[in-house]
Amino acid sequence: MIHILSNQETKEILSKLNEQFGIQKILGRLIKIGKERIFLFNGDFSDEQIKNLEKIVFIEKIGIYVGAIFLPTGEIRLSIEGTQIFKDQITKNIFEINEEKFGNWMQGEELDIQTGLKGIIVIKYKNNFLGCGKASENKIGNFIPKSRRLRSKNIIK
Amino acid sequence: MKTKIQPKPEFMQKMKKLLDQADFEKYEKIIQEPLLNSIRCNTLKISPEELKIKLEKKGWKISQPLKNYPEVMVVENELQPGELGRSMEHLLGYYYIQELASMLPAIALLAPPLDIDSNYSFSLLSQKRSAPKPNELILDLCASPGSKTSQIASQINNTGTIIANDVKIERIKILASNLERCGVADEIITREDGVAFCEKLKEQGLKFDKILLDAPCSGEGTMRSSPKTCLMWNPNTIKSLSKLQKKLFQRAFEILKEGGEMVYSTCTHAPEENEEVVDFALKEFKDKIKIEKINLPVKCREGVVEWENKKYDERVKFCARIYPQDNNSEGFFIAKFKKLK
16 A cells, blocks of 8 residues: 655654664655555656546556564664665764675675664665664674675675 | 577568568678666766766676767666676666667657758768756656666656556556655656546546657567567557557557647557558548657668558658667667647
């Protein structure tokens, strides 16, 4: 079920994104599909046009998946594309990994590393934004979906 | 070791009729050769300059064969099977693996029109890119796997709205996943039979500035990448596809705005699926339709005006045929139209 977020709902999401990552602006409309998944739509099709279209055809998806509400804590977990879209605004809870860890991360592995951070954090390697992980005391949990994982570290040169 | 492509004799007879002897020999030879490792830089995420640097650091030798289209790249090295799709740059959506000829329909859709009275030849034209018009409503009617949708989104820089439709759920999943990886944010993905989709939209009065109809086809042009096409090739399928293509064209053109533009393309050589469909459209829409000359950055041939005792409208010569032997690519057919009223 597609739900175009109202201004108030968008403000609430923005407030969370600001609190977690320092994000101050959302360029586009937010849409929720299901309970958790948040999409960003940049098209200029109006809300009414979307609703009218939905009446006659089956809409599979609108815009780009930018993140999900991490249900245990209510935090927002940005997707790879979410972190890439907001990369210029992310100022908080961001952790840069080295080349070796980058390979591990892209293979979907948990990283044994102390970040000094807790909760959902953005992972980057150089200028590549790599989605979010969940930091605890000595490790970062990995959310890279299977379809986006590297099969072999040898591919990174 | 590449599998030898063994097209059916009946198919090769048809190709012989389309080409002269020297050309046919070149065609026979090129279809046995592997395709170039072509990719398209996804400018929604990275510039061609930055991507080239990243890929060259991996040891890949990159060429950019199309003047004025720096995003079109060829990896010159010999690669392991699947290597292009397994790289970190691909997983992060910095490039899309796309055959050169398959990039042409989207280029045609967004290219400025050529003066139809100008002295024109289908050879390497000096290509000028036009600035994309913002806020247009664009339909990609048979969109999966999303190569052309993501290319359009990239060219219009995520402005406007693209409705990307396809009919089967398995194909929709691939489409959605590719568009996500490419960072496409201005699209609405719908699942509906193409003809029914257009009929429903017509009823609602929704019309488009631009439509890409990259129609389902017999895929004769894709034998180099998909040798199984040779086995599946069948003249009866071509006949039924031709019927479907005409229906799709008719319905799609009805939901194009006045002044709007539509590109019809297939990855096949069969005139029944190409010029015959265009001929049908010109007869069906008479003074409402204008066929446009296309400005493409590769060698193209004119459409055929006669095929197996059928004479088509002379204007079908403005269609572009892309043969594998001309550009070391796959085969394609592209025609562009404007709705006059």
